């Protein structure tokens with residue numbers, strides 16, 4: 231009996247701490263009196279909880295001022311110096327790592343291109359080295375590391391943090407979380423890059439406050455993340471959102487997943503580059519010709535997205551047509567998804583979003599031509615706030631959210647909360663999520 235009651239009290243305390251932290255995230259700065267009003271907790275409880283949060287460095291006093299109640303008081307906010315968070319992504323052809331403070335401001339970042347032919351141990355070694363460099367930076371700033379999250383382009387078993395299958399990397403069954411924890415001894419979360427990015431855009435970015443969001447990330451492949459009624463929709467086994475592998479062309483090109491004519495064979499960065507290379511091989515003039523033709527060593531992987539965008543801005547017809555055709559196929563796939571999901575927001579991210587000035591108009595035109603008017607008319611299409619950083623910032627959001635839900639457990643947590651239970655943009659976290 232006594233043990234159960236103690237457990238209940240600890241749980242209630244954790245829920246209340248979480249409510250205070252989330253109120254300070256949503257409406258900073260607030261006085262203790264305003265916090266009591268905003269949360270419905272009594273003033274004595276608020277004062278005691280705030281004391282604990284100040285002692286743990288999660289909350290700081292910012293001086294005297296007026297908040298929404300109009301009365302002057304000592305104002306409180308989340309402490310940007312509470313600690314540092316590491317967000318990381320292993321892409322198909324790059325590794326990206328950011329270090330942020332507790333206000334999600336980037337303190338340090340590093341991105342490097344990788345060669346797709348590089349072997350798994352080499353890519354993992356680089357990733358570990360970059361995370362190690364981020365930790366050094368945090369130490370130099372005197373900030374403890376609060377957690378680390380990693381996004382990967384494939385199917386992930388979130389509970390164990392194992393990458394089950396990444397078609398474009400040709401990786402299978404990589405126990406990433408176990409490997410990272412063995413090396414760094416930090417709370418580690420691993421998830422699919424597009425689901426993480428969808429979470430980040432809903433938590434910090436362009437879709438903050440939206441309840442039903444479709445996030446699509448286009449890079450070497452195409453990934454998707456679905457936010458349904460304010461939560462990441464995981465599907466039956468946690469693999470929802472693999473939109474890049476829906477078939478759009480029955481007799482299309484082979485895809486890395488083994489199927490033919492998948493959406494990503496038609497609308498990814500690889501598809502864009504292929505279109506440019508085909509035009510150039512057919513003898514069409516283009517300022518990209520030198521880059522897209524096989525050089526002395528036979529390599530033709532010199533095309534970059536910023537280079538293609540620059541060429542299109544300078545009026546290069548090949549670049550413009552390839553972007554138009556790729557945008558058209560992005561629009562066709564999105565029209566299908568809009569019909570299926572009726573999202574209130576469609577967020578477009580990944581490296582292709584760097585070409586949004588050329589892609590967005592044709593994508594929107596195609597969706598409006600092909601989707602059911604009723605499914606599309608209430609939707610808003612926007613480019614990701616964090617562009618190609620959407621996944622690393624989403625990784626930061628995952629750690630951040632975990633801390634705001636379980637402030638005194640998060641730092642020691644060894645087990646991630648499943649996506650199914652992750653509330654987005656809610657003042658009150660679900661009791662089920664907190665009880666895990």
Ligand SMILES: [Zn+2]
Pocket residue numbers: 474475476485486487488489492
């Ligand atoms: Zn496929």
